[in-house]
Amino acid sequence: MNAELPPVGFDPAEYRARVAHAQTGMAARGLAALLLTTEPEVRYFSGYLTRFWESPTRPWFLIVPAAGDPVAVIPAIGAALMRRGWVTDIRTWRAPAPEDDGISLLAETLRDLAPGPVGVPMGHETHVRMPLADWARLAEMPGVELVPDGGLMRRLRLVKSEAEITKIRAACAVANRAFARVPNEIRVGMGLDNVFRRFQMLCLEEGANWVPYLAGGAEQGGYADVISPAGPEPLVQGDVLMLDTGLVRDGYFCDFDRNFSIGPPSDAVQTAHATLLEATQAGFAAARPGATAADLFHAMDRIVTGGAGGSDAGRLGHGLGMQLTEWPSLIPDDHTVLEPGMVLTLEPGIETMSGRIMVHEENIVIRETGAEWLSDPAPSGIPVIE
Amino acid sequence: MNAELPPVGFDPAEYRARVAHAQTGMAARGLAALLLTTEPEVRYFSGYLTRFWESPTRPWFLIVPAAGDPVAVIPAIGAALMRRGWVTDIRTWRAPAPEDDGISLLAETLRDLAPGPVGVPMGHETHVRMPLADWARLAEMPGVELVPDGGLMRRLRLVKSEAEITKIRAACAVANRAFARVPNEIRVGMGLDNVFRRFQMLCLEEGANWVPYLAGGAEQGGYADVISPAGPEPLVQGDVLMLDTGLVRDGYFCDFDRNFSIGPPSDAVQTAHATLLEATQAGFAAARPGATAADLFHAMDRIVTGGAGGSDAGRLGHGLGMQLTEWPSLIPDDHTVLEPGMVLTLEPGIETMSGRIMVHEENIVIRETGAEWLSDPAPSGIPVIE
Numbered sequence: 092m093n094a095e096l097p098p099v100g101f102d103p104a105e106y107r108a109r110v111a112h113a114q115t116g117m118a119a120r121g122l123a124a125l126l127l128t129t130e131p132e133v134r135y136f137s138g139y140l141t142r143f144w145e146s147p148t149r150p151w152f153l154i155v156p157a158a159g160d161p162v163a164v165i166p167a168i169g170a171a172l173m174r175r176g177w178v179t180d181i182r183t184w185r186a187p188a189p190e191d192d193g194i195s196l197l198a199e200t201l202r203d204l205a206p207g208p209v210g211v212p213m214g215h216e217t218h219v220r221m222p223l224a225d226w227a228r229l230a231e232m233p234g235v236e237l238v239p240d241g242g243l244m245r246r247l248r249l250v251k252s253e254a255e256i257t258k259i260r261a262a263c264a265v266a267n268r269a270f271a272r273v274p275n276e277i278r279v280g281m282g283l284d285n286v287f288r289r290f291q292m293l294c295l296e297e298g299a300n301w302v303p304y305l306a307g308g309a310e311q312g313g314y315a316d317v318i319s320p321a322g323p324e325p326l327v328q329g330d331v332l333m334l335d336t337g338l339v340r341d342g343y344f345c346d347f348d349r350n351f352s353i354g355p356p357s358d359a360v361q362t363a364h365a366t367l368l369e370a371t372q373a374g375f376a377a378a379r380p381g382a383t384a385a386d387l388f389h390a391m392d393r394i395v396t397g398g399a400g401g402s403d404a405g406r407l408g409h410g411l412g413m414q415l416t417e418w419p420s421l422i423p424d425d426h427t428v429l430e431p432g433m434v435l436t437l438e439p440g441i442e443t444m445s446g447r448i449m450v451h452e453e454n455i456v457i458r459e460t461g462a463e464w465l466s467d468p469a470p471s472g473i474p475v476i477e
Numbered sequence: 478m479n480a481e482l483p484p485v486g487f488d489p490a491e492y493r494a495r496v497a498h499a500q501t502g503m504a505a506r507g508l509a510a511l512l513l514t515t516e517p518e519v520r521y522f523s524g525y526l527t528r529f530w531e532s533p534t535r536p537w538f539l540i541v542p543a544a545g546d547p548v549a550v551i552p553a554i555g556a557a558l559m560r561r562g563w564v565t566d567i568r569t570w571r572a573p574a575p576e577d578d579g580i581s582l583l584a585e586t587l588r589d590l591a592p593g594p595v596g597v598p599m600g601h602e603t604h605v606r607m608p609l610a611d612w613a614r615l616a617e618m619p620g621v622e623l624v625p626d627g628g629l630m631r632r633l634r635l636v637k638s639e640a641e642i643t644k645i646r647a648a649c650a651v652a653n654r655a656f657a658r659v660p661n662e663i664r665v666g667m668g669l670d671n672v673f674r675r676f677q678m679l680c681l682e683e684g685a686n687w688v689p690y691l692a693g694g695a696e697q698g699g700y701a702d703v704i705s706p707a708g709p710e711p712l713v714q715g716d717v718l719m720l721d722t723g724l725v726r727d728g729y730f731c732d733f734d735r736n737f738s739i740g741p742p743s744d745a746v747q748t749a750h751a752t753l754l755e756a757t758q759a760g761f762a763a764a765r766p767g768a769t770a771a772d773l774f775h776a777m778d779r780i781v782t783g784g785a786g787g788s789d790a791g792r793l794g795h796g797l798g799m800q801l802t803e804w805p806s807l808i809p810d811d812h813t814v815l816e817p818g819m820v821l822t823l824e825p826g827i828e829t830m831s832g833r834i835m836v837h838e839e840n841i842v843i844r845e846t847g848a849e850w851l852s853d854p855a856p857s858g859i860p861v862i863e
Contacts, residue, residue: 099708143704145690145723146802148602148795167789171702185791187806189601213609215575216534223599224625226609239610288681291688295674300706302677302687304531316557318529320686322485337531403553405571409534416532420573 099341101138103177105254109136110155112247117157120241123207125155126197128220131413132212132244136161138176140342142301143169149186150221152197153178156204164197194225198232210240216418217244245418250432255412256456256465258343259434262299263454263466265340269293270349274476279328279353283309283321286332294338304337304346304415309353312360313447317404317440328354331449332476337415344415346436347452347466352473363443364473367451370394370439371468374408374421378435378455378462384425391421391439404450408438411454433457434465485727487524489563491640495522496541498633503543506627509593511541512583514606517799518598518630522547524562526728528687529555535572536607538583539564542590550583580611584618596626602804603630631804636818641798642842642851644729645820648685649840649852651726655679656735660862665714665739669695669707672718680724690723690732690801695739698746699833703790703826714740717835718862723801730801732822733838733852738859749829750859753837756780756825757854760794760807764821764841764848770811777807777825790836794824797840819843820851 113125113136127133130144133153144151152164163178166186173181182200184193201209211219219226230237251259272293277286286309291302307321308314309332317335326332335348350367352360370391377390391407392398400423401407410417411434419427421435429435435457440450454465499511499522513519516530519539530537538550549564552572559567568586570579587595597605605612616623637645658679663672672695677688693707694700695718703721712718721734738746756777763776777793778784786809787793796803797820805813807821815821821843826836840851 140706141704142690142692142706147604147800148802148806149791166791168702168791169704170789172705175705183789185787185789187601187791187808189806189810192601211609213613215573215578215608217608218533218604218606219609220604222601222603223597223605223612227599284686287686292678292681295678300670300673301689301691303689304528305687306528316554318527318555319558319561320526320528401571403556403569403571405535405552405554405573414531414533416534420534420575422573424575 101254105252106136106138106177108252109247110161113155113243114157116243116246117210120210120243121208122210122240123157124201124205124209125240125243126201126209126211126237127153127155129218134342134413135248137163137173137178139173141169141172150193150225152193154200154204162200162204164193164200166193192225194229198229198235202234206234208236208238210243211237212244213239214242214245248412249410249418249427250430251412251434251456252432255343256432256434258341259345259412259454260465262338262340262343262345263347265294265298266336266338266345266347267467268297269336270334273334273349273351274474277326277332277476279477280325282323282325284323286326287321290334290336294336299338299340302336302338305334307332307334307348309333310447312357313363313443313449315446317450326353326476329357331360333450335452343413344411345454345466346411346415347454348450349469350449350451350473352475354477355475356473359443360449361473363441363449364451365471366394366441367439367449368469368471371437371451371453374437374439375455375462378429378457380430380457380459382429384419384421384427384429385423387437388421388423391437395439395441402440404440407440408436410434411436429457431457431459487640491638492522492524492563494638495633496547499541499629500543502629502632503596506596506629507594508596508626509543510587510591510595511626511629512587512595512597512623513539513541515604520728520799521634523549523559523564525559527555527558536579536611538579540586540590548586548590550579550586552579578611580615584615584621588620592620594622594624596629597623598630599625600628600631634798635796635804635813636816637798637820637842638818641729642818642820644727645731645798645840646851648724648726648729648731649733651680651684652722652724652731652733653853654683655722656720659720659735659737660860663712663718663862665863666711668709668711670709672712673707676720676722680722685724685726688722688724691720693718693720693734695719696833698743699749699829699835701832703836712739712862715743717746719836721836721838729799730797731840731852732797732801733840734836735855736835736837736859738861740863741861742859745829746835747859749827749835750837751857752780752827753825753835754855754857757823757837757839760823760825761841761848764815764843766816766843766845768815770805770807770813770815771809773823774807774809777823781825781827788826790826793826794822796820797822815843817843817845
């Protein structure tokens with residue numbers, strides 16, 4: 092179905108470099124280890140890639156000690172897959188075990204490996220993926236000291252390696268091809284729910300491993316919001332169809348959208364689309380090392396609202412990588428300084444009439460001299476579906 | 478693409494009944510409210526259905542007070558969609574707001590609505606979806622008292638309404654049709670990654686809204702594990718291909734699998750397949766009100782291991798509904814008593830040779846007089862792909 096896609100996975104050197112960076116950060120923060128519980132956190136260091144996280148039943152733990160390799164403390168059902176990767180110290184229990192679902196084993200392992208404060212991501216855009224009662228139990232175990240990670244995981248994941256950027260570009264390329272096929276595959280009269288199904292199939296045909304995210308809308312002259320599920324209403328002349336996909340290729344996301352006019356676009360829609368592309372270009376031009384996330388917000392907001400300070404969506408873009416959305420946020424209050432290797436979405440929105448918006452989105456990476464497109468930027472002129 | 482699917486969503490009466498049951502449970506437990514943070518918990522009472530939860534950036538809160546209707550405390554980007562449902566008290570903030578991402582608004586709302594202990598799901602198979610630092614901040618706010626929910630959400634969600642069972646059956650019907658097409662769509666020589674893509678497309682063609690979960694394997698005489706992602710290795714004669722899908726139709730999952738023999742099956746594979754179907758039938762026969770989750774485990778374990786007590790997979794089935802896996806677990810230690818309306822998977826596994834297993838899975842609902850199939854149970858004889 093798809094021949095030109097890059098090889099999957101990473102060389103162990105990639106993971107060793109991540110661990111080395113983490114250990115430098117742990118030393119600076121006085122941490123004896125990191126304790127990680129969520130899918131992207133565990134995968135970041137171990138390469139452990141499975142859709143089994145969809146099941147909320149079992150907790151999974153990865154410990155990155157201040158020195159030495161990571162240690163996995165995981166349900167036995169995951170041992171075979173973990174053993175395929177580079178992590179060799181794998182300690183398992185037979186989960187689910189509601190009375191003690193890995194907590195004693197985890198505490199024992201932490202005591203073995205990491206006498207001292209154990210950093211856990213607790214800040215913005217994180218959560219701890221284990222029952223809160225088990226967290227409280229762990230925190231009270233002798234010899235276990237759980238503390239905030241001081242923003243270390245955020246810091247590490249903000250800047251992508253060249254190998255990660257290659258994977259995000261590959262995901263974007265899949266979506267580029269899927270979007271290019273939309274005008275030939277989608278017709279007036281199709282229900283939006285079937286448009287969503289067909290578009291997910293196009294993403295799969297073009298090389299997505301799965302399509303965790305598809306949102307969009309189709310209403311007259313714009314859409315009311317960008318997160319609702321699709322209903323059965325058919326596409327009719329005058330609708331603006333928007334499709335926004337976060338597809339996954341080899342564990343990395345793209346996240347961008349395209350707008351389509353059902354029949355000839357109105358002047359208002361053409362103008363809005365042109366303004367969104369102009370705002371995106373302004374964000375792209377502003378995106379260089381030393382600029383802040385807030386700078387990019389203002390560069391785009393000046394064009395879409397005249398500098399009013401944004402809308403209910405709350406931001407005009409965000410980080411992207413192992414998750415659909417990552418730090419930073421393109422908002423006035425996020426002063427994260429951009430660095431080479433950061434991958435971002437530019438996502439300006441505009442009101443086309445009362446209660447109707449249009450949103451455009453592209454993906455970029457920050458380079459030494461400025462930004463580079465990861466998605467193929469949309470050509471001027473909204474594409475038309477007849 | 479699919480004509481005979483039932484209508485989407487629920488009547489508000491369904492949500493009112495859920496709230497009434499919750500309020501009865503709150504009264505018994507002395508709770509002033511429930512505070513909910515995860516996708517299924519929020520949706521259970523509000524009907525709020527969106528794939529936007531894929532983004533980890535923003536927290537979402539739903540409060541169910543001891544009397545009166547639920548109150549949503551959510552990012553402004555979600556207000557339009559929430560307003561389409563039956564919840565009318567919707568309080569929003571412009572997220573992301575890293576300095577105070579809804580915490581003050583949530584505390585204020587809790588103080589308004591619910592002086593007294595606020596129950597939060599903290600037990601097995603739950604997590605709190607918000608930054609732990611924000612949780613700690615909330616817990617210290619004056620007038621906010623956060624306590625365990627005493628298993629109330631688990632209790633409520635264990636037993637499905639007739640309307641929920643209809644939705645799970647519809648999801649199962651989609652997968653039934655997709656599995657039936659596999660022998661005509663999958664060929665020897667296809668790479669497993671492309672088999673996975675093609676199968677997801679079949680699920681979408683047959684009416685899935687999305688396919689959050691697909692796992693499986695294809696190796697000689699069985700497979701090493703059931704949670705690994707698909708690689709490019711082509712299907713060859715003698716492989717046993719297993720596809721296990723959790724597709725979603727209107728917010729409800731199915732979760733069952735099918736095995737296929739690539740070319741004529743060996744005697745060992747035929748015997749293993751027959752034994753798995755026999756075990757599933759034994760689980761089905763044991764599944765009636767008054768039996769326990771452990772009883773179902775033993776009924777199947779007797780057949781697949783001779784009563785050895787299971788394997789590393791840890792369980793032989795589980796609950797199913799708004800999530801791919803829910804309580805209870807079919808394990809020796811889960812003594813949950815089955816009741817009419819519980820939806821379960823029966824999922825026995827067997828070793829076919831050293832390092833190779835086969836797993837079979839069906840979905841059932843407990844009725845007054847016994848179990849009823851939700852998936853179309855697999856006919857005897859493993860299907861063959863040429």
